[in-house]
Every structure is written in C-alpha cells, then in structure tokens.
Amino acid sequence: MIQFKDVHASYDEALPILKGVSFTVERGEFVAFVGTNGAGKSTTMRLVNGLLKPDAGEVLIDGMSTTELKTSQLARTVGFLFQNPDRQICCNTVREELLFGFKALGLAGPEADARVDALISEFGFDPDEDPFLMNRGARQLLALASIVVLAPPVVVLDEPTTGLDYRECVKVMDIVRQLHEGGTTVIMVCHDMEVVADYASRCIVMSDGQVVDDGPTFEVLRNSDTLERASLVPPQIVAVSMELACAVPRLASRPVGCANTVEEMAAAIVDERSAQ
Structure with a gap:
C-alpha cells in the first residue's frame, strides 16, 4: 500500500511543487495520474520511488x-519506468541490461540468469543486440522488460507511451495490463486519455500541485468541472456520449449518454432505436 499524507515537495524550497497532496493506493490497483505539464505528476512519482523526499508530510x-x-531498498518494491528509456538503459547488450537490476540488488545468480533467458525468449529480443542501436519503441520495451524481469510488487510508469506509434503503444500497454492482472500494483502518469480510459480503473487528477479529483476513471473523465479545472480533454467516445447527452437531454441518463467504449455506444444506439 502507498500512502501520501499531506505531502509538500519542491526541488527548490522557494518554488513549491506539491502543496498538501494526500491519497492512498491499495495493493493491486491500476491508477492513472493525469493533468497538464507542471501539475506535479512526475514529482509525485519520484516521491513514490524515493528519488525525491518530501519537504513536509509523509510518503509511506x-x-x-x-x-x-x-533508494536501493525501495527499488526492491517499486520498479520505475522513465519517460525516456535512454535515461534508464546503460549496458552494451540486451542480456546485460536485463541482468543489471539483479546485479545492482545483489541477486545475480542461476535464478536471475534463467528469468532473463525466459524473458528474452518471451519478448523476442536478440540477447547480443546493442540497446542503443534499437529503435525508440524497442528501447522502451527493453526498459519495461528490465523492470518486469525483477517482478516488483509496484510498477510506476512515467508517460510509458510517449514517442511510440500505435502498434508499439498497444504492445507496451498490453504487457502492463498482464502485469496488473498478475497482481502488480500499477501507477501511471499519462497524457493520452485514450490509454487512460482503456487501461486504468482509477484516475487521480492533479492541478497546480494538488489533487483535484480522484475516483473511477470514467466518473472522473465525465466530470466537466474537473476537466475544465485541469484543462483535460476526455477520450473521444466519452466526449461523443457527453455531446449526445447535451444535444438530446433525454439521453443524459440513458446508456447512449453514458457509454464508455465504442461497443457500449453501438449497443446503446441499437437499444435506443428498438425502444422508439
């Protein structure tokens, strides 16, 4: 479990970033943090893995x-995926990169070798390839694999899909989904509301260093006050259903006005037509 209790934090005490942030993430949750640049999301993630300590309040x-x-103790519990994989990758071959975490934690040995070999096979990596000659999507996948192989109970993802094309994005996020379904707690910072809607069950909205909304993803993404305050644009399907509800008031409380997926929207339209 991760708890923030009235946390204040800054990189320069004259310029506070977080201003009294409180929330709890239970084991096994998939939580997305959203908000504009400068809202305090990445600072919050650095507090989770100990790269930054609070000025006041507690992070538990x-x-x-x-x-x-x-930080080395926290690394056993919290795996962290940086927005830019080049800030994370540091070895000369894929296999060395996947073994690096075990060596850093003093866990190198036959079991680590076996886990790395199994992951190389599962991901289809060339173990001898130079990571820095891989394309952007492959480097992001390798950085994620270097966390997956250690099997930490908590994974923190800072903009995991930035710079990826659609196919690469789906591949990365499907691996993240599998981690979550296996019991891993996932905390993700993401600007892509479509990704947030597709994968996260809970959404925490930040603005100006504070939490301004926290709840089930689609409830949060339908809250017009929250969207306006945090300058957020909802996923397309949510935006369409909200527009329909505004244009035809009688649909506001009907499934058409509450659809969260294309499938829900299509089914709701069929039901609405049948009822007429």
Whole structure:
C-alpha cells in the first residue's frame, strides 16, 4: 500500500511543487495520474520511488516512511519506468541490461540468469543486440522488460507511451495490463486519455500541485468541472456520449449518454432505436 499524507515537495524550497497532496493506493490497483505539464505528476512519482523526499508530510510504502528507506531498498518494491528509456538503459547488450537490476540488488545468480533467458525468449529480443542501436519503441520495451524481469510488487510508469506509434503503444500497454492482472500494483502518469480510459480503473487528477479529483476513471473523465479545472480533454467516445447527452437531454441518463467504449455506444444506439 502507498500512502501520501499531506505531502509538500519542491526541488527548490522557494518554488513549491506539491502543496498538501494526500491519497492512498491499495495493493493491486491500476491508477492513472493525469493533468497538464507542471501539475506535479512526475514529482509525485519520484516521491513514490524515493528519488525525491518530501519537504513536509509523509510518503509511506507498506507503512514505512520513504525518508527512512534507502533508494536501493525501495527499488526492491517499486520498479520505475522513465519517460525516456535512454535515461534508464546503460549496458552494451540486451542480456546485460536485463541482468543489471539483479546485479545492482545483489541477486545475480542461476535464478536471475534463467528469468532473463525466459524473458528474452518471451519478448523476442536478440540477447547480443546493442540497446542503443534499437529503435525508440524497442528501447522502451527493453526498459519495461528490465523492470518486469525483477517482478516488483509496484510498477510506476512515467508517460510509458510517449514517442511510440500505435502498434508499439498497444504492445507496451498490453504487457502492463498482464502485469496488473498478475497482481502488480500499477501507477501511471499519462497524457493520452485514450490509454487512460482503456487501461486504468482509477484516475487521480492533479492541478497546480494538488489533487483535484480522484475516483473511477470514467466518473472522473465525465466530470466537466474537473476537466475544465485541469484543462483535460476526455477520450473521444466519452466526449461523443457527453455531446449526445447535451444535444438530446433525454439521453443524459440513458446508456447512449453514458457509454464508455465504442461497443457500449453501438449497443446503446441499437437499444435506443428498438425502444422508439
């Protein structure tokens, strides 16, 4: 469990970034943090994995304050995927990269070798390939694999789909979905509302260093006050259903006006026509 209790944080005490942030993420949740640039999302993620310590308040990981834990200790619990994989990749071959985390944690050995070999086969990597000669999508996939192989109970993703094409995005996020379905707690910062809608069950909205909304994803993404305050654009299907509800008031409380997916929208339209 991850708890933020009235957390204040900054990189320069004269310029506060977080201003009293509180929330709890339970084990096994898939939570997306959304908001404009500068809202405090990435700062929040750095507090989760201990790269930054709070100026005031508490960040607790399974009841332990991050101020009492070394970053190396937190790394056993929290895996962190940076927005830019080039800030994460540091080895000369794919296999060395996937083994790096085990060596850093003092866990290198036959079991680590076996897990790395199995993951190389599963992902279809060339173990001897130079990571820095791989394309952007492949490097992002490798950076994610370097976390997956360690099987941390919590994974934090900072804009995991930035710079990826649609196919690469789906591949990365399907791996993330599998992690979550296997019991991993996933915390994701994401600007792509379509990705948020497709994968996250809970959405926390941040603006000006504060949490301004927190709840089930589609409830949050239908809250016009939240969208306006945080300058967010809802996913297309949600926007269409909201427009329909505004244009035809009687649909507001009907499935057509509440659809969250294309499938729901199509089924609701058929039902609405049948009822007429």
